[in-house]
Amino acid sequence: MRGLSNPIHTFALVFNTITMQIKDIVVNPSALLSDRIKSMDESATIKMAQKARDLAQKGINVISLSLGEPDFDTPNFIKEAAKVALDEGFTKYTPVPGLLKLRQAISSKFKRDNNLNYEPTQIVVSNGAKQSIANVVLSLINPGDEVIIITPYWVSYAEIVKLTGGIPVYVGADISQDYKISATQLDEAISEKTKLIIFSSPCNPTGSVYEKEELEALAAVILNYDNLMVISDEIYEYINFTSSHFSIAEVPGMEERTATINGFSKGFSMTGWRLGYMGAPQWLASACSKVQGQFTSGANSFGQEAAITALDSPLTETYAMRDAFKERRDMLLKLLSDIPGFKVNKPMGAFYVFPDISAYFGKSFQGFEINNSDDFSEYILSHAHVGLVSGSAFGDDNCIRISYAASEPELREAVRRIKEALL
Ligand code: PMP
């Protein structure tokens, strides 16, 4: 303190600090980035898919099972509808929450498939379900609020929550529980600061599907608390191998507490179209529309026109894709059962398996030591040239995610390579 009271010392200290900061910025301009962005992880699914692409560009024959993207083309009748819309001049801004006709079609879909009563004004169409989720989190979460993320979870939930200053609280289940948490686990994790719960069913990355009774039990816990909201991510609704899909908002009292997320990426194989949507209580839908109005406005106009056609048509092609995924799942499970040390559950939806590969931790292959799921996926990519995503990105470091949105020959060859690399 005595030193600081000397004006020359004070000047030297301030001067040094400023020059150090300027030097840091000149040498490393990314120091300019906000703390918020510096502490944010890159999407692991997208990163792994890019790594696989980079290897492929070097001429290496890589099989990428990392990105969760249907390998089917968008059904023709949907593409045709977009072409007609373009020709008819649907090329302008749309209302921020989406075309009224599309929101009416979504409202009817919610009624038809999910027994939910979201009015068109309670629906917001976004640039993908990812944006729908971000809109809800931004609308609800203040710094310091706790958000329960049911684990294993889809990679983006935690990063979106952290971006808002929310505190993710992970409540997990491993393979012994089919990766599904119990109502008691949920109850124990709720604190005075909990504001939101996020989960997906069918689940990315595990493929687990919460049954009606399981969701009713979770809802009974949630309804015991005031002011607790839920994001129910149902984007894999149509890729469900059980007899039916159940939405948590169907439980009496839960529609007021739930933002039900869905979209066109998976069920209609429209990932690149960037169209997702959400149904929520009016006050929340209005907030999401306000957020979106400042960030991106309405989603693309002619895509929305085509999306109306997708929702209003029979789901024949959607179900054909689901059946193809089911066949691949069965084939992949059979192939994986031949790899020693792989513990696999039977996924009931989506297009992922999430094997527990912790039996390999502490072992070395071709001089490469495997101690966690990152090591495992790194080794498999570099030595077997198969792209996977490590479970650490989804909150379970014992596992890896394999996407089977790939052709049967690719899946067979991928498993052959993995098996060989682990001999
Ligand atoms: N939720 C889950 C569980 C997902 O796997 C994905 C993957 N894309 C999304 C949301 C986002 O989907 P969209 O392409 O509609 O943004």
Ligand code: GLU
């Ligand atoms: N949802 C997909 C996945 O989990 C697509 C990638 C992404 O949006 O993160 O792989």
